[in-house]
Each structure stands twice: as C-alpha cells, then as structure tokens.
Amino acid sequence: MDARFYTFVGGETGLWQVEEVRSVRGDGLQTPRCLDLQNTHLATLPADAVWALRGAASHQRYTTRAEQTALAAVQAPLGRVESVCAALIPIRKNAAWWLLTQDERRAIFEERSSHTTIGLRYLPTIARKLYHSRDLGEPFDFLTWFEFAPEHRAAFDDLLGALRASEEWNYVEREVDVRLVQKEIMEPA
Numbered sequence: 001m002d003a004r005f006y007t008f009v010g011g012e013t014g015l016w017q018v019e020e021v022r023s024v025r026g027d028g029l030q031t032p033r034c035l036d037l038q039n040t041h042l043a044t045l046p047a048d049a050v051w052a053l054r055g056a057a058s059h060q061r062y063t064t065r066a067e068q069t070a071l072a073a074v075q076a077p078l079g080r081v082e083s084v085c086a087a088l089i090p091i092r093k094n095a096a097w098w099l100l101t102q103d104e105r106r107a108i109f110e111e112r113s114s115h116t117t118i119g120l121r122y123l124p125t126i127a128r129k130l131y132h133s134r135d136l137g138e139p140f141d142f143l144t145w146f147e148f149a150p151e152h153r154a155a156f157d158d159l160l161g162a163l164r165a166s167e168e169w170n171y172v173e174r175e176v177d178v179r180l181v182q183k184e185i186m187e188p189a
C-alpha cells in the first residue's frame with residue numbers, strides 16, 4: 001500500500017494517551033484510552049479499537065509560492081522530544097463548501113479568513129500535518145494533527161479560537177477535538 005496512507009486508531013495501544021475527546025460541532029467520537037498512528041490504510045478495525053480514521057498525505061490546494069516559502073522558513077518537524085502534547089482534530093466541511101469553485105474556496109480560506117497568516121504566527125511552536133480523507137469515503141474530510149510542548153497549550157487554544165471565529169469555519173459541519181499526551185517513555189535500566 002502507498003506510503004501516503006495513514007490510519008489513526010483509537011483503542012488500547014499507541015504512543016499517545018487520550019486526555020479528552022470533545023465534540024466541537026456535530027457528532028462526537030467515543031473516548032478511547034490510547035491513540036495509535038499507523039502508516040498504512042487499515043481496512044478493518046483492529047481488535048480492542050473503538051474507531052479508526054483514515055487519511056492520506058497529499059499535495060497543497062491553496063498555498064501560494066510566497067506562503068509556501070514563508071511556511072518552509074519557520075515550520076518545525078513532527079516528533080520533537082519536547083512536543084509531548086498533541087491534538088487530532090478531524091473536520092468535515094458542508095455541501096455548500098464543496099459546491100464552491102477552487103478560487104472561491106481560496107478567497108474564503110485566505111483572503112477573508114487569513115488561515116495561513118494566522119497559523120504562521122504559531123510556528124514553529126506548533127508542528128502540524130494535514131491528512132485528506134474526503135475522497136476515501138471517510139466520515140471526515142480532513143484529519144488535522146498538531147504537536148507542541150506543554151507550555152504551549154494556551155497558545156494552541158488561542159490559535160483554535162482565532163480559526164473557529166473565521167468565515168471559513170461557517171462551512172465546518174463536524175469537528176471533534178481529541179487531546180493527547182505522550183505516554184512516558186521507559187528509560188533502559
């Protein structure tokens with residue numbers, strides 16, 4: 001299977017311990033004990049898992065060259081040792097959004113909602129990755145993933161407040177906020 005495919009499994013195993021699962025809009029998700037990220041498209045729910053969400057790493061849709069350059073200059077990689085906090089935020093946009101054309105969506109996303117401009121202020125504090133799910137027939141269109149150090153929890157909430165107050169979020173019909181902390185890594189004796 002193609003390396004672009006990923007599955008987030010909510011269940012009994014995984015690097016991440018679930019702190020809270022909160023429905024922001026629409027139906028929520030059950031609260032599992034742990035979250036596991038697998039770099040494969042899992043067709044069936046593993047034993048002991050309560051849900052599995054699948055997505056693919058994909059190309060950029062809206063980013064301009066200038067924005068890409070600005071992002072590349074400051075963005076941080078996933079997996080930093082100090083980033084022991086994470087958030088998985090699955091999002092589905094409504095039919096009205098998907099009826100828009102590419103230029104109309106870009107205008108709402110950036111010219112009117114400043115998504116990238118706002119987000120850039122939080123780099124490199126927050127590391128991020130976007131997975132696309134819509135064309136896989138999944139319940140969400142996007143799986144958004146963020147990692148940060150514990151002292152940056154408030155900054156992350158601040159970022160969410162700014163994005164959720166934007167015009168783009170008028171088109172969000174389902175959003176679940178899954179907060180996670182990394183399980184303690186056992187040091188060899």
Ligand code: HEM
Pocket residue numbers: 059060061062063089091115116118119120122123126127128130142144159160163
């Ligand atoms: C950490 C700072 C952030 C930055 C720098 C950032 C930047 C971006 C960029 C550049 C894109 C466009 C990718 C493309 O060209 O296709 C994007 C898409 C997206 N971001 Fe963010 N973002 C940030 C935070 C967030 C947060 C906190 C959320 C969720 C609560 C979020 C949700 C999304 C979604 C759902 C998309 C896909 C939108 C669509 O294609 O309709 N982002 N982000």
